[in-house]
Amino acid sequence: MEGFEWGCFNSPISDARNINIGTELENTIAIVTFHNEFNTFYDNPEQCSSISNGTVPAKACLELVIEGFDNWPLxxxxxxxxxxxxxxxxxxxxxxxxxxxxxxxTDHDDNTVTATDF
Known part of the structure; x- marks a missing residue:
């Protein structure tokens, strides 16, 4: 998923603040639901922010199918x-x-999400 942004830049998704292992699917669904509520976010990400590119890794995860397994959480x-x-x-x-x-x-607050740099 190289080149993906987390989603709508600088937008709070308070339903994606679960931190306990086992709640990743809830967070993933909350992120996708948030972006789906925008009218054509994926084709017109500028409606969210001028620096958004319309990519949402959580959506890509839910759509991913590997060897018959689908609905992967972020x-x-x-x-x-x-x-x-x-x-x-x-x-x-x-x-x-x-x-x-x-x-x-994991959406930490209204302005911050995190990524792990290996």
């Missing part, structure tokens, strides 16, 4: 840290560390 911040510590640091996972910033589904 991971929580804590899950990405576990992936970093348990997989990446042990040379597992085939992470392209030079080009990937890993968005997560």
């Amino acid at each position: 991971p929580l911040e804590g899950e990405l840290l576990l992936i970093y510590e348990n997989l990446h640091l042990n040379g597992l996972g085939n992470f392209d560390v030079d080009s990937i910033l890993n968005w997560n589904s």
Whole structure:
């Protein structure tokens, strides 16, 4: 999902503030629902912000199908840290560390979301 933004720049999504493992799907759905409520956000992201590009990783995750599995959630911040510590640091996972910033589904406040840089 290289080149993806988190979504609508500088917009609060208070329903995506779950931090407990197991709530990532709730956050992901909240993010997608928020963006779907904009009239044609994906084709006209400037209605949200002049710097938005219309990409939403949470939407891409929900639409992803791999070997028959679908409805993938965007991971929580804590899950990405576990992936970093348990997989990446042990040379597992085939992470392209030079080009990937890993968005997560945790919206911290009205102006801040986070990503994990492996």
